[in-house]
Amino acid sequence: MADSRMVTMTVAIPGTKPGIAQAAKALGVKAGAIDRSFGVIAVDPRRNLYAVQVRASAIASLPSDGPFQGPFSNPKIAPFGPPVD
Amino acid sequence: MRVSVLVTFPQADGLRASAIEAFAAGAGGLVLEGAPDKGGLILDERFPALPIPGATLAAIDLAAANPASAPLFVTRGTIDVDRIGEAEGREDGVGIFADPEIGAFTVCAGSPPLGTTVDVARHLDVAALRAKGLDGKGVAVAVMDSGINIAHLRNRGLKAKFRSSLSWSPLRGGAAPGHHAIGHGTMCAYDALIAAPNATLLDFPILTSTRQGGNVMDGLLSNAILAYSYLLTRLSAPSWKFKGLVVNNSWGLYHSSWDFPAGHPGRYANNPNHPFNLIVGTLSRAGADLLFSAGNCGSPCPDRRCQGVTANTIVGANAHPDVMTIAGCDIHDVRAGYSSQGPGIAGMVHDKPDVTAYTHFLGSEAFGTGSPDSGTSAASAVAAGCVAAMRTRLNSFAEPPPGLMSAFKAKANGVPVPGWNADYGCGIIRPLAVAAHYGL
Numbered sequence: 001m002a003d004s005r006m007v008t009m010t011v012a013i014p015g016t017k018p019g020i021a022q023a024a025k026a027l028g029v030k031a032g033a034i035d036r037s038f039g040v041i042a043v044d045p046r047r048n049l050y051a052v053q054v055r056a057s058a059i060a061s062l063p064s065d066g067p068f069q070g071p072f073s074n075p076k077i078a079p080f081g082p083p084v085d
Numbered sequence: 086m087r088v089s090v091l092v093t094f095p096q097a098d099g100l101r102a103s104a105i106e107a108f109a110a111g112a113g114g115l116v117l118e119g120a121p122d123k124g125g126l127i128l129d130e131r132f133p134a135l136p137i138p139g140a141t142l143a144a145i146d147l148a149a150a151n152p153a154s155a156p157l158f159v160t161r162g163t164i165d166v167d168r169i170g171e172a173e174g175r176e177d178g179v180g181i182f183a184d185p186e187i188g189a190f191t192v193c194a195g196s197p198p199l200g201t202t203v204d205v206a207r208h209l210d211v212a213a214l215r216a217k218g219l220d221g222k223g224v225a226v227a228v229m230d231s232g233i234n235i236a237h238l239r240n241r242g243l244k245a246k247f248r249s250s251l252s253w254s255p256l257r258g259g260a261a262p263g264h265h266a267i268g269h270g271t272m273c274a275y276d277a278l279i280a281a282p283n284a285t286l287l288d289f290p291i292l293t294s295t296r297q298g299g300n301v302m303d304g305l306l307s308n309a310i311l312a313y314s315y316l317l318t319r320l321s322a323p324s325w326k327f328k329g330l331v332v333n334n335s336w337g338l339y340h341s342s343w344d345f346p347a348g349h350p351g352r353y354a355n356n357p358n359h360p361f362n363l364i365v366g367t368l369s370r371a372g373a374d375l376l377f378s379a380g381n382c383g384s385p386c387p388d389r390r391c392q393g394v395t396a397n398t399i400v401g402a403n404a405h406p407d408v409m410t411i412a413g414c415d416i417h418d419v420r421a422g423y424s425s426q427g428p429g430i431a432g433m434v435h436d437k438p439d440v441t442a443y444t445h446f447l448g449s450e451a452f453g454t455g456s457p458d459s460g461t462s463a464a465s466a467v468a469a470g471c472v473a474a475m476r477t478r479l480n481s482f483a484e485p486p487p488g489l490m491s492a493f494k495a496k497a498n499g500v501p502v503p504g505w506n507a508d509y510g511c512g513i514i515r516p517l518a519v520a521a522h523y524g525l
Binding site for chain 2: 010043044053077080082085
């Protein structure tokens with residue numbers, strides 16, 4: 001059964017404000033594999049780096065030398081108070 | 086083994102002379118002719134004799150509470166613990182008493198609050214800051230948290246300026262900005278307003294689960310990426326009118342099991358190239374002051390979610406070079422027993438935490454009447470208010486965030502000794518000293 005989890009990737013896309021289509025092309029996946037509600041998030045404009053969430057099954061066979069990195073963890077986060085013993 | 090003891094003696098000339106000299110602020114000390122040495126008792130000659138106005142509670146005569154009239158004097162010494170009996174029960178009226186070590190009370194989970202908002206404000210010199218016009222007016226404080234309940238803040242007498250239009254609403258059908266359940270986010274908002282009562286709050290409920298029926302205090306790091314992106318867009322827009330943006334982050338990971346395993350290239354905890362760590366740097370370069378709690382995995386009383394791990398617990402963005410990482414202390418300047426200790430995880434910044442701020446005081450009562458504002462969460466929010474106070478008259482063009490962070494570190498009170506240490510960072514936050522540094 002295909003892995004339908006979403007994983008976080010970063011992708012380098014030249015130009016400004018790329019959309020889902022450009023991100024998908026840069027990643028080498030279909031546009032439908034990218035989470036539209038998350039979108040294409042600029043994380044480091046100096047390096048044209050964007051974060052997307054993409055279906056894990058879609059990246060399973062990506063080449064290792066593309067303009068992207070990941071998958072990155074998306075851990076649970078919790079407040080640091082009040083402490084619990 | 087020798088132990089410290091307190092020794093009482095009936096009045097004697099040498100004892101009176103020692104006490105009189107001590108009370109006259111003289112050099113002090115004790116020289117007692119014929120001092121007993123039963124049980125190996127050795128009197129401490131640096132400790133002066135002190136008058137006791139009676140040998141028992143019933144015999145206390147306050148008129149005799151002075152060196153000239155006291156019937157009894159107490160001194161200090163050491164004795165062989167196995168020979169105490171030799172020195173006791175003597176007919177010459179000598180008494181041997183324990184002289185135990187005392188230590189600072191360390192706040193832990195479940196400890197009652199120590200002090201109140203008033204005490205915190207006094208320690209932070211809020212009145213003096215206010216007199217200089219450093220009250221957060223015109224500065225936005227984004228509370229990245231579980232959501233704020235503005236009504237609760239106003240019910241407690243706070244002005245609690247709020248900008249709904251710049252706040253964030255991640256969940257369709259979720260609470261409107263400023264109308265979230267009273268809890269952690271409300272606590273942090275309250276604490277940020279202690280030093281910056283005229284700051285404007287922005288509500289960023291990232292600690293809200295996107296799962297059906299999820300706990301309101303859950304969150305995923307991707308929520309934070311979205312929220313930071315939203316904030317970046319607003320900060321860069323021509324409509325942004327605030328003179329400063331302070332972002333408080335009283336959250337993090339409690340245990341490494343929440344993350345990818347060590348060695349995985351996509352791990353968050355020690356990976357500067359993780360997308361969240363990247364966007365943290367981007368928001369800092371855009372002019373935002375970012376604060377993160379150190380965490381609650383400190384010794385001797387870590388949160389149970391730390392699973393007993395107290396080393397290398399300051400991780401991810403909490404150990405980022407572009408954030409100010411905040412440890413927690415009580416109003417007696419004693420580190421909270423749960424406050425995470427440095428260094429930061431290898432791969433991120435070693436000298437974390439950066440500074441310490443106040444926690445575990447009676448403040449918002451967001452968790453119920455009498456409950457303390459606690460955790461390094463409260464400390465981070467208190468520090469965020471201090472930063473916002475500075476930004477009232479010092480914008481990020483005049484002093485970018487890295488410079489202001491350096492000033493806060495340089496002007497912290499340097500406990501227990503000047504310089505960085507794993508418990509307090511550079512010391513306890515001192516915003517008035519930072520203001521003086523900038524001539525504000």
